[in-house]
Amino acid sequence: MTLHADLRVARGRFRLDAELTVEPGEVVALLGPNGAGKTTALRALAGLLPLTGGHIRVGGRTWDAPPDVFRPAERRPIGVVFQDYLLFAHLSALENVAFGLRARGVGRAEERERAARWLDRVGLAEHAKARPRTLSGGQAQRVALARALVTGPELLLLDEPLAALDAATRLHVRAELGRHLRDFPGHTLLVTHDPLDAMVLADRLVVLEHGEVVQQGTPAEVARRPRTAYVADLVGLNLYRGTARGTAVELDDGGTLTVATPADGPVHVVFPPTAVSLHPDHPTGSPRNAWRVTVAGIEQHAHTTRLRLDGVPPVLADVTTATVADLRLQPGDALWAAVKATEVHAYPA
Template sequence: LAGEWLDRVGLGDFGKRRPGQLSGGQAQRVALARALATDPALLLLDEPLAALDARTRLDTRVELHRHLAGLAGPAVLVTHDPVDALMLADRLVVVEDGRAVQEGDGESVTARPRTDYIARLVGLNLYRGTASGRTVRLASGEVLATSEALEGDSFAAFAPSAVALFRSEPDGSPRNTWRAVVAGVHRHGDHLRVQLDGPFRAAADVTPAAAAHLGLEPGQEVWAAVKAAEIRAYPA
C-alpha cells in the first residue's frame, strides 16, 4: 500500500530514502501520501501543494482531486492558492483578517466576488455603489452603465479583458469611458496587464501588439472604455 501511494505522488523509486535525503517538495509529497494512505474519516490538508514545483503540483493536484472525489468523509483544505481551492473544493469559505467574508461554490464566488481581495484572486475589477436601473453610482461620483437593472446597494464587476484602451476619446455611446493614467504594465500570461489610475482604479489586459501601438508606459494618459454589456451588477 505504501509503495502504491508513493507511485501515485511520483516517488515510487524513493521508498528506501531516509527523510534527510528528500527535498522539501519530495517530503511534502510523502506527507500527502502518508495522510491519504490511511483512508481517514476526516482529512485536514494545510497547503498540501505549496512546496511543489509547477509540473509536480499539476500532476499531484489531479491525483488529489481524484482521491478526494472518492473520499467517504469530509475534507478541509486550507490554501492561499485560488487555483487549488477552485480545483479541489466543492465549497469555498474565504477568510480575511480572521473573518469569513464569502462562501459558496466556485462558480458563485468567482462570478460575484464581495471584497476587493476576492476580486483580485479571481481577476476582476470590482466596485461598490448605489444602483438605479442600469447604472451604478460609485462613492467617487462616477457612474457605470451596466447590463442588469438593480436598485440599492450593489456591486459592479468586469474583467480586465473587457477594458479597451485608446489614445483619444473613443466614439460610440453604449460604452463607459473615462480618462486614465497608466500606473504600471507587466506581463500576464500571453497578454500585458495594465494598471490604471484615474476616476477609479482598474486593470486592463491588452496584447503586446496593442501595447506597442499605444506606446504604453507609466505616467501616460489614455482613454479606457468598457461596454455596458460587459459589466455585471449584483446586490451587495
C-alpha cells in the same frame, strides 16, 4: 456526520470568529490574505490550539467546547499534510507512512502491510525503501498524503500542500491529489493561498479576512460574484460597490457605470480586465462607459500586459503587448478607458 466548527480564538489583539461546516466527502478550501486567520483555524481544528469560545463537533461527538471539553491532537481522528511535508529524514518512505499506525498501537506486520498498500495507491510502491532526501518534491508530497490517510482519519487537513512544488510538478500533483480527495470519504479542509488549487480541488470556498468569514460558496459562485477586493483580485476581476438606479450605477468612491441589465439599490459591479479597451482620444461607437485614466503601473503577465490605471474609477486593464507598443504606453500617460455595458455585471451587495 457533518463537521461543524464555531471557531472563536483570542490571541493577543487578534480575534478569530468563524463558522465552518464540512460534509462527509466534501473538500472545503479556506482562503484569505496573510494574517486572516487560516493557520489559527487549522491549528484549532487539529487540536494544537484550544478554542477560547465556540465549539468543534463531528456528528454527536465534541472535540472542543471550552471550558469543559478539549480533546488534544493525539486523540482526534485527523490526518495532516504540512506545507513542507515534515517527513522523518531517518526513516524510509514505508516507515514514514507507517509511523501514525505505530503511534496508534497497530502491530508491526499490519502497519507495514497497510503502509505498503497506501504507497501503492499513491504510485510509490517501488520507492518504499527510499529516504526522503532521495525523493522528488512530488514524491515527498505523495508520501505525506499516504501518511495522513493510512490511519483512516475523519478529518484531513491540508496546509498549502502544493506550495513547495515547481510549476511543472504542481500541475501533475494537483490532478493526482484531486483524484485521491474524490475517493476520500471523510471531511477535508484545504488551506491555500493559490486560487487555482482552490478552484480545482475544492467543492466549496470559504474566504477569511481579519478573522471573519467574508464570503463562501462554490468556486463558480465566488468567481462570478466576488464580495471584497481581496476576492476580486484572487479571481481577476475589477470590483466596485455602488447604488443602482435602472441601468446607471453611481459608484461609492466616485464615477458612474452603465450596465445592460437594470437593477435597483446597493450593488456590486464587476467586469474583467480583458473587457477594458484603451484609446488615445474619446472613443466613439458601441462602448457606453468611457472615462479618462492615467497609467499608474505596467506589469507583464505571460502573453498579456496588466495596466493599473488611475481614474474615477481606477481600473485594471489587460492588453496585448502590441497595444502597449502601438500606444507607446508609459507611466503617467493619459488615455481613455472604455467598457461595453454588456460586459459590466451588477448583483446585490
